[in-house]
Amino acid sequence: MPSIVNRVKSLPGLTGLRLLGKVLSLPRPLVLLGPDSAIRLCGTMADQGFQRVLIVTDEVLHKLGVVAPLQEALTARGVSCFVFAEVTPDPTFDVVDAGLRQLKAVNADALLVVGGGSAIDAAKVMSLSATTGKNPRDLVGVLKGRKPGLPMFVVPSTSGTGSEVSVAAVISDSLTHQKFLVIDTNLVPVAAALDPVINAGMPASVTAETGVDALTHCLEGWLSEFSNAETDGYNQAAVRLILNNLATACVEPKNLAAREAMALGSHYAGLCLSTTAVGNVHAIAHQLGGHYRIPHGRANAMVLPHVLRFYLPHCKKRLGLLARKIGLAASDTNDLQAAQILVDTVCDLIESLPMKLSGEFIQTADFPEMVQAALTEVHGLYAVPLYLSDSEVYALLHQIQQVR
Numbered sequence: 582m583p584s585i586v587n588r589v590k591s592l593p594g595l596t597g598l599r600l601l602g603k604v605l606s607l608p609r610p611l612v613l614l615g616p617d618s619a620i621r622l623c624g625t626m627a628d629q630g631f632q633r634v635l636i637v638t639d640e641v642l643h644k645l646g647v648v649a650p651l652q653e654a655l656t657a658r659g660v661s662c663f664v665f666a667e668v669t670p671d672p673t674f675d676v677v678d679a680g681l682r683q684l685k686a687v688n689a690d691a692l693l694v695v696g697g698g699s700a701i702d703a704a705k706v707m708s709l710s711a712t713t714g715k716n717p718r719d720l721v722g723v724l725k726g727r728k729p730g731l732p733m734f735v736v737p738s739t740s741g742t743g744s745e746v747s748v749a750a751v752i753s754d755s756l757t758h759q760k761f762l763v764i765d766t767n768l769v770p771v772a773a774a775l776d777p778v779i780n781a782g783m784p785a786s787v788t789a790e791t792g793v794d795a796l797t798h799c800l801e802g803w804l805s806e807f808s809n810a811e812t813d814g815y816n817q818a819a820v821r822l823i824l825n826n827l828a829t830a831c832v833e834p835k836n837l838a839a840r841e842a843m844a845l846g847s848h849y850a851g852l853c854l855s856t857t858a859v860g861n862v863h864a865i866a867h868q869l870g871g872h873y874r875i876p877h878g879r880a881n882a883m884v885l886p887h888v889l890r891f892y893l894p895h896c897k898k899r900l901g902l903l904a905r906k907i908g909l910a911a912s913d914t915n916d917l918q919a920a921q922i923l924v925d926t927v928c929d930l931i932e933s934l935p936m937k938l939s940g941e942f943i944q945t946a947d948f949p950e951m952v953q954a955a956l957t958e959v960h961g962l963y964a965v966p967l968y969l970s971d972s973e974v975y976a977l978l979h980q981i982q983q984v985r
């Protein structure tokens with residue numbers, strides 16, 4: 582059996598995505614790293630002459646006082662600050678509309694986002710709608726903006742989505758909760774601060790869930806047929822950082838070294854997403870999110886071990902190489918043994934983390950719809966190392982359902 586099996590070759594959609602990645606130069610934000618980098622980011626905004634900043638966040642972070650020091654830092658530099666704290670998980674177009682109304686009312690000249698993927702995604706679409714005058718719904722699709730958005734600066738409060746660097750934003754329909762993807766190079770922020778002091782307030786369960794999301798990005802990126810030398814370098818570094826620090830970040834929330842390592846690992850993984858995309862794990866996890874509202878990171882944690890074990894014999898060469906590159910396996914370990922060590926390490930880590938992995942809520946009656954949707958997602962978007970059949974996705978869902 583070949584080490585990597587492709588059951589579907591040369592899909593037109595995938596070829597198009599590959600060409601898009603080669604033709605477009607993907608912008609990257611300036612990155613500030615380390616304790617109090619968020620405060621330094623505020624100084625950068627003042628230095629660049631912004632005078633009226635709308636801070637986009639959620640109610641919890643606002644009430645916890647996470648935003649206040651940044652507001653003070655901007656105000657001390659003579660910058661007027663306004664706060665929009667109405668972002669909800671899985672933000673809807675209604676949330677984006679409300680943010681836009683406030684953005685226009687205060688005549689903001691820049692956005693400062695403090696939050697996780699939801700706040701960053703909502704602000705991205707607000708930013709692009711503000712400068713283009715287009716309804717946020719009309720930005721759904723690829724490259725619909727056609728001009729730069731309002732300058733956006735980001736302080737991620739979680740370490741997982743990589744949204745601070747990606748060209749994508751996900752916004753949900755307010756009534757149907759259907760998710761829509763906005764893809765535009767104009768969505769990339771000007772700068773981001775990866776500040777472990779901000780991340781130190783993250784609860785253990787959120788740390789675990791978002792951390793596994795980042796780990797899934799690295800592993801699916803590593804196995805993607807669109808991976809290249811650059812993404813391999815970032816993903817290797819990210820896997821090493823996450824495997825070495827995620828458990829510590831969960832049990833020692835104030836451990837700034839672990840927090841910083843997780844922020845960097847998540848960022849490195851995010852840097853690769855626009856090139857490699859994700860894969861079968863995300864496609865199945867999205868079904869758990871869509872049917873049962875399972876948070877994205879936890880859904881990935883429920884799916885990843887099963888897909889990795891399934892991949893093992895087919896992808897032993899790439900998985901084994903990664904295990905040796907990051908020092909998990911000795912250089913003379915053969916592919917299958919090294920791949921097994923990596924998969925066992927990832928599975929053991931996930932089992933040890935503070936989150937529920939039980940799949941008893943999954944309804945067998947939902948399987949047909951979930952299988953079809955997952956397969957459609959994979960075949961339309963992802964350059965996976967192995968295309969699964971209907972019966973293989975059924976079997977994986979059954980395994981996930983049996984976990985207690």
Ligand SMILES: [Fe+2]
Nearest residue numbers: 794798863877
């Ligand atoms: Fe993800």
